[in-house]
Amino acid sequence: MSENSAAPGTPPGTAPGPQPEPIRFFGTTWVDHDGGYGLRRAGVAVGSLAAAVAACFVLRFAYEGLEIAEVGGFVGVLVIAMFSICSAIAFRKTWEGFGARPKDPSREDALRGLKSIGFIGSLLAYFVRSLTEAPGEKLRRAEYEKARAQFEKRRSTRTGNPAARKTSGRKRPKRG
Template sequence: MSDSKAAKPANTADTGDAAGPTSVTGVTGAAEIGTVTGAAKAPGAPDTAKASTAPPQPEPIRLFGTSWVAHDRGYGMRRVAVAIGSLLAALAGALALGFGLMGLVRYGPGVTSLGVAGFVACAVLGFSRTWKGFTRRRPPAGHHSTSSSASSSTSLYALGFVGTLFAYFLRTFTEAPGEGLRRAEYEAARADHARRRAARSGNPAAADPRST
């Protein structure tokens, strides 16, 4: 009887020892897995630190790329080509519209005059919108306008493509179309980048954008 009573607590102690390490190991393993999973970085995630310290890049212009920055890589020849191409396209468009308006002659001079006036008005609108777009950004699509009014305005500007082409022709005499706007934005971005870099490094000389 005494032997059986003494053996029973021993079995109980053995069971507790076997369960104890298993439970602790499971918790420890789960903690380690959670730590590793939390510390892992998602593949392909952008490096925000590098993105914030990267210098600004110039915005390319259609048919010019970034040659407008230093006026290299055939910048002058590109301006000549754009001037000649836009002028020829404007003349061809005007000629095509002239042939189209000839079909209105059979309806009388009044209808013909209205057609001519309409196309001239559209050309003026297209010229004005394009010329303003060379010096300031256009508002986003649908800004302060409904979809119906936006679509009607787009149709009017499309009919005024001759004025748009003529605006490109005239602008190439002074710069690449839109160069002044992009240069001002680029220089402002460079100055802002230089100030932020100077604030991080504590070097006032780095605030001069010409040193970058």
């Protein structure tokens, strides 16, 4: 968030203060729930569920390919277990990401491959969260409100023009 930029929907320079962080597919419409926010949430929910269903069909075709290749039952069980476990982990990590910033970004980078394999879990987490709010809205709203409160607190402690303050014991020469 930038400290000296205008709030969304206001012309630049009219309302100084922190700027809300945009959310993918929502921009800054999550702040006031305007600009088609409800339709965007519905679209994200439907889109993520449709993508998860399509991904399940793709995985089914891949599994059928394994059956056609006659690789054996053990490999089929391993593939199903791998996608199930990775999807569960991806769901959990994606869900946690909606509520808090990662404490260790390097660990998140290390889990990127696992989350890619379990992409269905991430899509389902996105779907479930979009039923109640924009994914990540709660976290960004808390950060935004905290930044606004800090800005207002700093702003209220400043009074008057600092250039017009009198210095102790010294008089300024008059300009003529």
